[in-house]
Amino acid sequence: MNAPYIHGRRRTFSASAAVDTQNAVITSIKTDDGATWSDMGRVLGKSEDRAAAYANTASPIDLPTFLAGCHEWGGRFADPLLALVGGRWADAGAICTGDEAxxxxxxxxxxxxxxxxxxxxxxxxxxxxxxxxxxxxxxxxxxxxxxxxxxxxxxx
Incomplete structure (x- = not known):
């Protein structure tokens, strides 16, 4: 079947790479912001223990948690994860173009x-x-x- 808009080129990634990226992003934000696991959990809508687990285990975040992270940190949180599938964060209403002509x-x-x-x-x-x-x-x-x-x- 040749339907390029339905069956476009697919970028492959492993689940472990996604979780490793998630771990690195959450840890980096926590460190950069001087936050506690309690702070991180509050933003993500999870407990302190669950937030720490998302940064230190093979436990993938769920969609509501991902969206909570996007809401709070935008591209800082989303870009490394979306990059796994060739995407990138853009605020609603943004005009998505290159940085320059x-x-x-x-x-x-x-x-x-x-x-x-x-x-x-x-x-x-x-x-x-x-x-x-x-x-x-x-x-x-x-x-x-x-x-x-x-x-x-x-x-x-």
């Missing part, structure tokens, strides 16, 4: 690439400082290629 993203990377290629040799250590920008350009071009493929599929 596509042309500007590519233009920002171009001088670095010109300098890196000046000796006709591209080495990983030269690319490393530009990883974030390279990933942004990659994400943009992947979207464009997907759009082209979709359009070509319609043209048949």
């Amino acid at each position: 596509a042309a500007l993203t590519i233009a920002n990377l171009l001088p670095a690439i010109i300098a890196i290629e000046a000796d006709n040799l591209t080495e990983p250590h030269e690319l490393l400082p530009h990883e974030v920008l390279i990933r942004r350009v990659h994400a943009l071009t992947a979207i464009w290629l997907e759009m082209i493929a979709t359009e070509k599929g319609r043209a048949r």
Whole structure:
């Protein structure tokens, strides 16, 4: 069956990776905020012991707990978990676009690439400082290629 909007590309992840991410996120927020397990439990709508278990065991959080965390901490809580499936947090009413125009993203990377290629040799250590920008350009071009493929599929 070929239904790209129903059967799109699936990003796979393991349940243990999801729980490990959940553990890291909850622990990080607790540490960063100087909160107690009682504080964390209050926000998550759970007991102090249950909140600690979500950060230290293989016990996955349930949907109401996830939503409570999203309500309190937004993307700080949700982004690492949603990233497992290629998602990211956006506030209701937000206009979801890239951080900057596509042309500007590519233009920002171009001088670095010109300098890196000046000796006709591209080495990983030269690319490393530009990883974030390279990933942004990659994400943009992947979207464009997907759009082209979709359009070509319609043209048949």
